[in-house]
Amino acid sequence: MSTPPFFLGATLLFWGWQAGFLWFAVAGAAVLEGSRLLRLRWDLSDTDLKRVIYLCDLLLIGGVVYVFVTAGRANLVDAFISLFRAAPLAILPLIVAQAYSTANRIDITLLRLVVRKKSAQKKDRPPRLVDLSYPYSAICLLSASAANVRAPWFYAGFAVLLAWALWAHRPRAAGPVIWVLLLVCVGGLGFAGHIGLNKLQGVVEEFAVAAQVPGDAPDAHKSKTAIGRIGSLKLSEKILLRVMTGKDGPRPPFLLQDAGYDLYGASTWFARGSVFKAVKPGQNGTTWDLHDAPSAKKSMSISAYLKGGTGVLALPRGASQIEGLPVREMKQSGFGTVTVSGGPSLVNYMVGFDTDVPQLAPPQETDLKVPLNLSPMFAKIADDLQLKARPPHEAIEAVTRYFSDNFHYATYTKKVEMKDPVQDFLLRSRSGHCEYFATATVLLLRAAGVPARYVTGYSVQEFSPLEKTYIVRSKHAHAWTLAFVDGAWRDVDTTPSSWFDAEKDSSGLTAVTDLWSWLVFKVSGLVWSDQKSRFAFYFIWIAVPALIVFVWKLYRKKGVFLRRTNQREQAAAVPQKGKDSEFYAIEGELARRGLGRQKWEPLTVWIDRISVDTAMPDLLRQIVSLHYRYRFDPDGLSGQEREALKEAARAWLANNDGR
Amino acid sequence: MTEEIIQSSSETMKKVAENIEKVMKGQSSAIRKLLVAFASGGHVLLEDFPGTGKTTLAKALALSINMKFSRIQFTPDLLPSDILGVSVFDQGQQSFHFHKGPIFTNILLSDEINRASPRTQSALLEAMAENQVSIEGTTYRFDDIFFVIATQNPVEFRGTYPLPEAQMDRFALKFSLGYVAPEQEVAMLSSQEVRHPIEDISACVSVEDVLQLRHNVKKVRISDELKRYIVDIVGATRGAPGIQLGASPRASLALIKAAQAVALLNGGGFVVPEHIQEIAAHVIAHRTVIDPQARFSGVTAESILDDIIKKIPVPA
Amino acid sequence: MRRLVYIWFRAFSGFRHRVTRRFTPAGRFVLAGIVASALFGLDTTKTTAYQAFTCLVTLVAAGFAWNIFFRVDLTALRVLPRFGSAGQTLSYRIRVTNSGDKQLQGLFLLENLPDPRPSFAEYSAAGSGIKPESRRWRQLIEMNQLAVADRQPMPALMPKSEVDVSTGFVPLRRGRIEFESLSVGRADLFGLINAYVTVPVKQHVLILPKRYALPDVKLPGNRAYQQGGVALSTSVADSEEFLSLREYRPGDPPRRIHWKSWAKTGKPIIKEYQDEFFVRHALILDTFMEGGSGEVFEEAISIAASFACTVQTQESLLDLLFVGTEAFCETIGRGQGQIEHFLEVLACVRPCYDKAFSVLHRHVVSRRSVISGCVCVLLAWDKHRSDFIHNLHVLGLRPIVIVVTDPERSNVPALGNVQEKPGWLNLLETGKIEEGLAKL
Known part of the structure; x- marks a missing residue:
């Protein structure tokens, strides 16, 4: 079945328009439809076709390599969809070859011969000649859908092209008027249908959110701590974030918060007291103002991976404006937690912040709550340190000293003798990891009458000479306290500062994995880059030389000019008498x-x-x-x-x- | 050729047809073909089951025209001399006399021609072609009107010698009688209750009428376009799938003559495409040789001819 | 477990058949598009493929809806030839009569052939020799499927008139094709979905076995006097060949008098004839299949059919000897028309399960006196058969022996070393019969 005239060019242009490769599409369509005007054809042998198929394979495999390489970090499906946007370009050589061949068909058994080179050539397999125009059009339309342009133009274009194809192949017996009427009905119903589907998915998603399973990324609603866990707390070297600060940026170690919590119970911190409010994006959809009057004295840029395009942002204290973040929606809570969704799997955003203006929700009742079973112990310690008597910042100092003098950092817990692990930490073992320190600090400050919240995030310490940025590893995840002092919330970190030294790992393997991680980061950056031109740039560098080689080879073959066969009426050898009869x-x-x-x-x-x-x-x-x-x-x-x-x-x- | 001449010849044929119809009920199509072959000067090959009335048909024709009729029953031990005649030595006069065989007649019915040995078959077929017999140096010509109706039995295959393909060309038409409709058969039973109707047949036309008829058939007009149509049909048999040997130009000649006879039978002075299509299959099919492999796929010469006629656009 | 596999194969074959029937090629393409867009558009936020999905699904639903009101008033009759051949196109015409008042356009005809899927009993009885289950399934379907029919477009039909539609297909194996009914179909307004109306027309046609090209095989044997053999028509006198001249004896028929000699000698001289001498060959077909594969049997039939067609029977007779419900002997010779009869017999031969090979052995030996030479087509080579051939050698016949072998399971236990096989023994593998025959 062959496509009607100009259908293929129109489909290609539609794809180019939707997927953002318009100039490529124009060039491709010109070449394809040009075959109608330029009546030059080549007789392509099997070897010629195989070379074209190799070229297409090269382009496709290049794309698959991208997908494979980024599979570990990013979402495989998202990467594939993003790459599929460019699939028609990869297969364009094959279609051009078909258009300019004398047969105007491709033997699809050749496609198999290339993929499975090992299979013995079955000579008795007859060639199956197929016109690939319609399959190619289908791929173009699917790619256009992968571009995910949310305007109604996709549906309109798709419907028009579908109608065109159906009209060309309609059965002769169909009356045109009723055909058009029915098609219009179908178009309308389909339109209603897809809006309904979209809404349906929204409903299903909301249903599923309630049963969300916490994954690797921090959960904005609760943080399950490792308090009480016996044994060594293994933290990996995996690089999670890359931070680049300006000249006047904070010196390491500085803290980046991702989530804040206020309620503690059963070794888990919950964020109960604050509601998430949506953040409105700026004009271009990538700038977000976290506060009504953003003040961005300093800025830093952070690269992070978002699993599934969803996650919690790591932000410095006082973050007020975020730029360069192409996500669909953003919410923030009064605790300083910022969640995003509908974004790419790798983001590189710029944060404008002002440490002097940390705007968070004012303290509430829950910020002073201590769990009942622990309340007497904390009250006693508070009394011992005379915290209630002192002014807040002195109390904080006293608490800090208390912990640094009497406690030490350990990722290894021998055993828990007392009923509650926090109790065990405070009274018996006096050693633990940052979550213990943070939890104990929060509860102690609360017992002292200082509103306090529990905050998780990262401590930026390490500078990578290779990447020339600060790198934050999984083991740099940290928990600390946020205390309300003098009318503002301040970070209080009571974990002994030697903790990062303790975490230093001198394994030679780390250098190798870091290098690999950097490569993947660079490649992912290409994939998720906002600038399509960068992607196209690499594509041209592969495709154009191959194309030049191919065209040169073809030039050496002789082309065949199609002669317009004159269908002259064969003059009857015998004169036909009486042909003018009424x-x-x-x-x-x-x-x-x-x-x-x-x-x-x-x-x-x-x-x-x-x-x-x-x-x-x-x-x-x-x-x-x-x-x-x-x-x-x-x-x-x-x-x-x-x-x-x-x-x-x-x-x-x-x-x-x-x- | 004037209208009266046309009408008179047409009348002749119609009279004979009606006469034969009295004896053979329900066989009008076969009688038409028989008369077409007779008028065009060719011979007929009848392939039919036993007992359908082949002999009766030949006899009725002969009686309608008041001509000599003889019948040869072919058997495997039949000798050529049994057909052509034999030179008998008369001892008293010490000389040979040629006793003419049954072939010296006007209308000859050769029954079960495929039973005789090829030697005997060719004796008859050569005589049909030459219209004369040469015995020991002397040539004996047949009468002006010499018409052979040969029959074949399609059922008996044991011990038969099928006619060689090259000799099938001698027969202008090949057709079969077939069984009649039940009503006709009942009528036939009724008519033969007392005596056979053939005994009541008398001549309705004279020999001169028949000679005039044959002469007039040759004068029927046919346009060049239709001649081309005939040639196209015959030519198509030469390349058709399933045919090993197509029809020769002799088939085209026979088809023209037969078409002219059909036109005259219908009372027209010129040939139209319907006439050609009516008898084309009967004239051409038996002259072709079917590929043996195709034959076992159920393909027959008649079916191939039908396909050919449906493929070639008819002049209209 | 096997039952589950069977149910899966059955369901899958049925599903595929129904999809191919119901959807036109364009419709199948749209169906593939629906599946692709569904996969792509599972997450409606990531791509817009779900829009394409709804559009196509609505299109297909509209097609189905359009077809609900399809009705025709037709009768049909097939004009079938006497028989067809396996592997060669069977062409025939279907005469369709429109008994309704509407003009019918854009219809096509499709033959409904019987369902080739085997029953569970057949499937499990097929033996466990063939490793991939799907291959066993496909083989069984091939065994049962006599033909595959294609759609045939019909020209426009006026009310109360009839038209002839030429159609045809290639039968795959020998046997009797039973046509159950004829489906008249029409594509919907968009050309994607077919609607059908079934017209019951029961007819049947016989398919003759497939034949191979044989080289010019010289069958062994001498011309010997065959009493009463020629013509086999005892109702007619024997054909005779001229032998010599001799003197007249009272009682000789006068037509045999040679007049010229009488003239010369003065005495009546008679031409003397003798009965014809000719050759009579036997084609012996082994029908005893003890658990062998059906394909071996079919190939043996094809080889027998090839011999029947190739051996020149103008000057000889050919006897076909085989055992079915009883011991049969079919003879042809002296006329082309009988080969069709031969092939019709071969088309209906079934394997014999209840008798022993010795029945065939005795049948052949009893006809030894009239056989000049023979060709044996055997299904295996075991002790019985080798004894049989040895017996024929002893009786003076020099048979050409062809054994059809199955490359997958060995049916030649008595062969021993292949290198030492005697020259008159030919082993032909199924699948390579044509090459094997060329080497004869």
Whole structure:
């Protein structure tokens, strides 16, 4: 089945428009439809076709490599969809080859021969010639859908192209008016249907959010701590973030928060007291103002991976404006937690922040709550340190000193003897990891009457000479306290500062994995880059040289000019007498009514067959006998008889015009 | 050729047809073909089941025209001399006399021609072609009107010698009688209750009428376009799938003559495409040789001819 | 477990058949598009493929809806030839009569052939020799499927008139094709979905076995006097060949008098004839299949059919000897028409399960006196058969022996070393019969 004229070019242009490769599409369409004007064809042998297929394979495999390499970090499906946007470009050489071949078909058994080179060539497999125009159009349309342009143009374009193809192949018996009517109905119903589907997914998603399973990324609603876990707390070297600060940026170690919590129970911190509010994006959709009056004295840029395009942002204290973040929606809570969704799997955003203006929700009741079972212990310690008596910032200092003097950092917990692990930490073991310190600090400060919240995030310490940015590893995840002092919330970190030293790992393997991680980061950056031109740039560098080589090889082959075959009427070797008989008009009239004569049927047999449906069959028979004499009698008709034939024919036509 | 001549010849044929119809009820189509072959000067090959009335048909024709009729029953031990005649030595006169065989007649019915050995078959077929017999240096010509109706039995295959393909060309038409409709058969039973109707047949036309008829057939007009149509049909058999040997130009000649005879039978002075299509299959089919492999796929010469006629556009 | 596999194959074959029937090629393409867009558009936020999905699904639904009101008033009759051949196109015409008042356009005809899917009993009885289950399934379907029919477009049909539609297909194996009914179909307004009306027309046609090209095989044997053999028509006198001239004896028929000699000698001289001498060959077909594969049997039939067609029977007779419900002997010779009869017999031969090979052995030996030479087509080579051939050698016949072998399971236990096989023993593998025959 071949596509109607110009259909392929139109589909390619539609794809280019939707997927953002318009210039490529224009070039491709020109080449394809140009084959109609430039009647030059090549006789492509199997080897030529195989070379074209190799080229397409190269382009496709290049794309698959991208997908494979980024599979570990980013979402595989998202990467694939993003790459599929460019699939028509990869297959364009094959379609051009088909358009310019003499056969205008491709033997699809060749496609298999290339992929599975090991299989023995089966010579008795007959070539299956297929016109690839329609499959290619389908791929173009699917790619256009992968571009995810949310305007109604996709549906309109798709419907128009579909209607075009269906019209070209409609069965002859279909009446055009009713066909168009039905198609319009189908289009309308389809439109309603897809809006409904979209809404349906929204409903399903909301349903699923309630049953969300916490994954690797921090959960904005609760943080399950490792308090109470016995054994070593293994933290990996995996690089999670890359931070680049300006000249006046904070010196390491500085903290980046991702989530804040206020309620503690059963070794878990919950964020109960604050609601998430949506953040409105700026004009270009990538700038987000976290506060009404953003003040961005300093800025830093952070690269992070968002699993599934969804996650919590790591932000410095006082973050007020985010730029360069192409996500669909952003919400922030009063605790400083910012969640995003509908974004790419790798983001690189710029944060404008002002440490002097940390705007968070004011303290509430929950910020002073201590769990009942721990309350007496904390009250006692608070009393011991005379925290209530002191002013808040002195209390904080006292707490900090208390912890740094009497406790030490350890990722290894031997055993928990007391009922509650925090109790065990405070009273017996006096050693633990940052979550213990943070939890204990929060509860202690609360017991002292200072509103405090528990905050998780990262501590930026390490500078990578290779990447020339700060790198934050998984093991740099940190928890600390946020205390409300002097009318503002301040970070309080009571974990002994030597903790990152303890975490230093001097494994040589780390250097290798870091290098690999950097490579993947760079490649992912290409994939998720906002600038399509960068992607296209790399594509051109592969495709154009290959194309040049191919065209040069083709130039050496001789092309075949298609001769426009003149379908001249074969001049009858035998002169046909009597071809001007009026009977032919009658024959035409009957044919128009659907009573036409088969080409092998002689006239009297035909008349007998249709005599039921015609008026005046006897007159018709008389006309036929006169007509026969006119045509086949070498003696011909006399003048009188000729007139009689004309009259009779006219009479019959006149009588039968109305029917 | 004037209208009266046309009408008179047409009348002749119609009279004979009606006469034969009295004896053979319900076989009008076969009688038409028989007369067409007779008028065009060719011979007929009848392939039919036993007992359908082949002999009766030949006899009725002969009686209608008041001509000599003889019948040869072919058997495997039939000798050429049994057909052509034999030179008998008369001892008294010490000389040879040629006793003419049954072939010296006007209308000859050769029954079950495929039973005789090829030697005997060719004796008859050569005589049909030459219209004369040469025995020991002397040539004996047949009468002006010499018409052979040969029959074949399609059922018996054991011990038969099928006619060689090259000799099938001798027969202008090949057709079969077939069984009649039940009403006709009942009528036939009724008519033969007391005596066979053939005994009541008398001549209705004279020999001169028949000679005139044959002469007039040759004068029927046919346009060049239709001649081309005939040639196209015959030519198509030469390349058709399933045919090993197509029809020769002799087939085209036979078809023209037969078409002219059909036109005259219908009372017209010129040939029209319907006439050609009516007898084309009967004239051409038996002259072709079917590829043996195709034959076992159920393909017959008649079906191939039908396809050819349906493929070639008819002049209209 | 096997039952589950069977149910899966059955369901899948049925599903595929229904999809191919119901959807036109364009319709199948649209169906593929629906599946692709569904996969792509599962997450409606990531791509817009779900829009394409709804559009196509609505299109297909509209097609189905359009077809609900399809009705025709037709009768049909097939004009079938006497028989067809396996592997060669069977062409025939279908005469369709429109008994309704509407003009019918854009219809096509499709033959409904019987369902080739095997029953569970057949499937499990097929033996466990063939490793991939799907291959066993496909083989069984091939065994049962006599033909595959295609759509045939019909020209426009006026009310109360009839038209002839030429159609045809290639039968795949020998046997009797039973046509159950004829489906008249029409594509919907968009050309994607077919609607059908079934016209019951029961007819049947016989398909002759497939034949191979044989080289010019010289069958062994001498011309010997065959009493009453020629013509086999005892109702007619024997054909005779001229032998010599001799003197007249009272009782000789006068037509045999040679007049010229009488003239010369003065005495009546008679031409003397003798009965014809000719050759009579036997084609012996082994029908005893003890658990062998059906394909071996079919190939043996094809080889027998090839011999029947190739051996020149103008000057000889050919006897076909085989055992079915009883011991049969079919003879042809002296006339082309009988080969069709031969092939019709071969088309209906079934394997014999209830008798022993010795029945065939005795049948052949009993006809030894009239056989000049023979060709044996055997299904295996075991002790019985090798004894049989040895017996024929002892009786003076020098048979050409063809054994059809199955490359997958060995049916030649008595062969021993292949290198030492005797020259008159030919082993032909199924699948390579044509090459094997060329080497004869």
